[in-house]
Amino acid sequence: MTNCRLCGSANLASVVDLGATPPCELFLTAEQLDESENTFPLHLRVCAECRLAQIPPLITPEDTFTEYAYFSSYSRSWVDHAGRFVTGAVERLGLDAHSFVVEVASNDGYLLKHVVAQGIRCLGIEPSVNVGQAARDAGVPTLTAFLGPESGAGVREEYGPANLVVANNVYAHIPDVIGFTKGLRALVADDGWVSIEVQHLLTLIEKTQYDTIYHEHFQYYTVASAQRALASGGLSLVDIELLPTHGGSVRLWARPAETAGEPSTRVLDVLAREKAAGLLELSGYTQFAERVAKVRRDLLRFLIDAADDGLTVVGYGAPGKGNTLLNHCGIRTDLLAYTVDRNPYKHGRFTPGTRIPILPPDRIAAGRPDYVLVLPWNLRDELTHQLSYVGEWGGKLVFPIPSLEIVEVNPS
Template sequence: MTRCRLCGSTALESVVDLGATPPCESFLAAERLDAPEPTYPLHLRVCTDCWLAQIPPLITPEETFSEYAYFSSYSSSWVEHARVFVEDAAARVGLGEDSFVVEVASNDGYLLRHVVDRGVRCLGVEPSVNVGAAAREAGVPTLTAFLSPETGAAVRAEHGPADLVVANNVYAHIPDVIGFTKGLRALVADDGWVSVEVQHLLTLIEENQYDTIYHEHFQYYTVASAIRALASGGLTLVDVELLPTHGGSLRLWARPEEAAGEPGRRVADVLAREKAAGLQELSGYTEFSARVAKVRRDLLRFLVDAAEEGRTVVGYGAPGKGNTLLNHCGIRPDLLPYTVDRNPYKHGRYTPGTRIPVLPPERIAADRPDYVLVLPWNLRAELVEQLAYVHEWGGRLVFPIPELSIVEVER
């Protein structure tokens, strides 16, 4: 990578180098286990001119998202998060029977189903053929397409401008951040609203959340860099909310620049927090790599010690972030014989790179392991409740991020 994808600067500094890994959602079918598997460097750098953290665009969105293994509806807490968002957004924007809502990267309709339930006209724009089909089967109108300025203009011409455009957990997934932002502007009415949820680089750094760095995530935002990114497409940030999702996320509320007005107080407050953390100077990034190395050492030490003591450890979940962690730590089936996942799409497949089998969740109760390594640590509250049954045989949960913690659960 030689130039920043947002401002074009060549002033890029290394934050953490995680080596080379396969794409995090490229789960392997059994018949592919003897085939070669491509890997790509995973090296996070930050632009010291606009402070956008980014990785090189070594794979295309088309390679990742044309058929996708992630279905949002398999997380109960995520569906509830979407329901609450729709309720709050309807009050903020004033959604009614004449309104129109567009969600970009709408996945399996987990969010727009709540818009449909309110009787509000909506459309999902989802690039993954298999996931979009699931949304349509659930009654959510869905266009199979990647967002671009041309796609945005075509949707607007056919359906009219959107009163609300939602782009949750997609703003990091596109290498052409400027073109994507122009697409958002093409969709939204001149007096409309755009809501973007994206992981906050502040908590990623502070909480050692390095496993959320993977090839699908091309950039990592602070409010400061998000303001510049939104402006590249004619949008102005007017409000921000700090969310607990994904270990710490931003909900960015933006409007077309001609309708925006002055930003709310919360924007200035978060900018001040980021500045105090050193994220607008290189000093805020320099210690991250050493803390990442400690997470790796602590997890490997625990797994090796458990194996030496004859204790069994299995995984729970097969999220993209888990595959960054497993590959960076070099964890193989000798230390983690399998992981389980609620998504049947992944059953019978193997994690990319580390080739750990993915099985149905019922396997845990059948095998009664000593420890369950929870890979989607961001769903900690939900999964501590879901996995409370391991208490029946004295099993314990292990969370690797932000630091190794072993949890005894109670029913």
């Protein structure tokens, strides 16, 4: 990487170097186990000029999202979160049967199905053919496309301007942040709203959530850098909400610059928090790499001690973040026998790089392991309840982030 993708500066400072790993969603079939895998550097840097944290764009969205392994609807808590958002947005913006809602990166229709249920006209824009088809099968109108200025203008011409454009957990996934933002502006009505949810770099740094750094995530936003990114496409940040999702996210409410008005006090308050944390300077990033190294040492020490004591550790979940963690720590089947996942697409496949088998969830009850390492730690409350049965045989849950924690569970 030589230049910042937002401001063009060549002054990029290292935050943490996680080595080279395969793309986190390229799960292997059994037939691929004797084949080589492509790996790419995973080195987070921050721009000294505009403070956008970013990794080099070494893979393209087309590499990842033409066929995608992630289906949002497999997380009940995430579907519920989307439902609450839709209900709140309808009330906040006064949406009705005459309104039009567009979601970018709409996945399998997990959010727009709530819009359909409200009788509001909507359209999903989803680049992945397989998950987009799942949305259409569920009755959610979905266009297979990547968003840019031209495709955004084309959707506006065919369907009309959107009263609300939703872009949840996609603003980090696009290397052309300026072009994507211009696409959002093309979609939204001149008096409309854009709502974006993205992980907050403040919590990523404060809670050492380094496993959310992977090749699909090209940039990592503070509110300050998101404000600059939105402005690059003609949008102005007017309000925010801090959310617990993904370990700590921010919901950005933006409008076309010409009608936006002044930002709310909530925006100003979070900007002040980011300044106090040092994230508007380079000083706030200097200790992150050492905290990452400690997470790695603590997890490996636990796994090695468990293996030496003859105890079994298995995983729960096969999320992208888990593959960053597994690869950075060099964890193989001698330390983690297998992992399980609710997504049938992943069953019988193997994690990229570490090649740990992915099995159906009922394998845990059959195998009765001593410990279950929870890889999607951001779903802690949901999964602690789901996995409470592990306590029936004295098994325990292990959460690696923000620091190693072993939790006893009681069968419900």
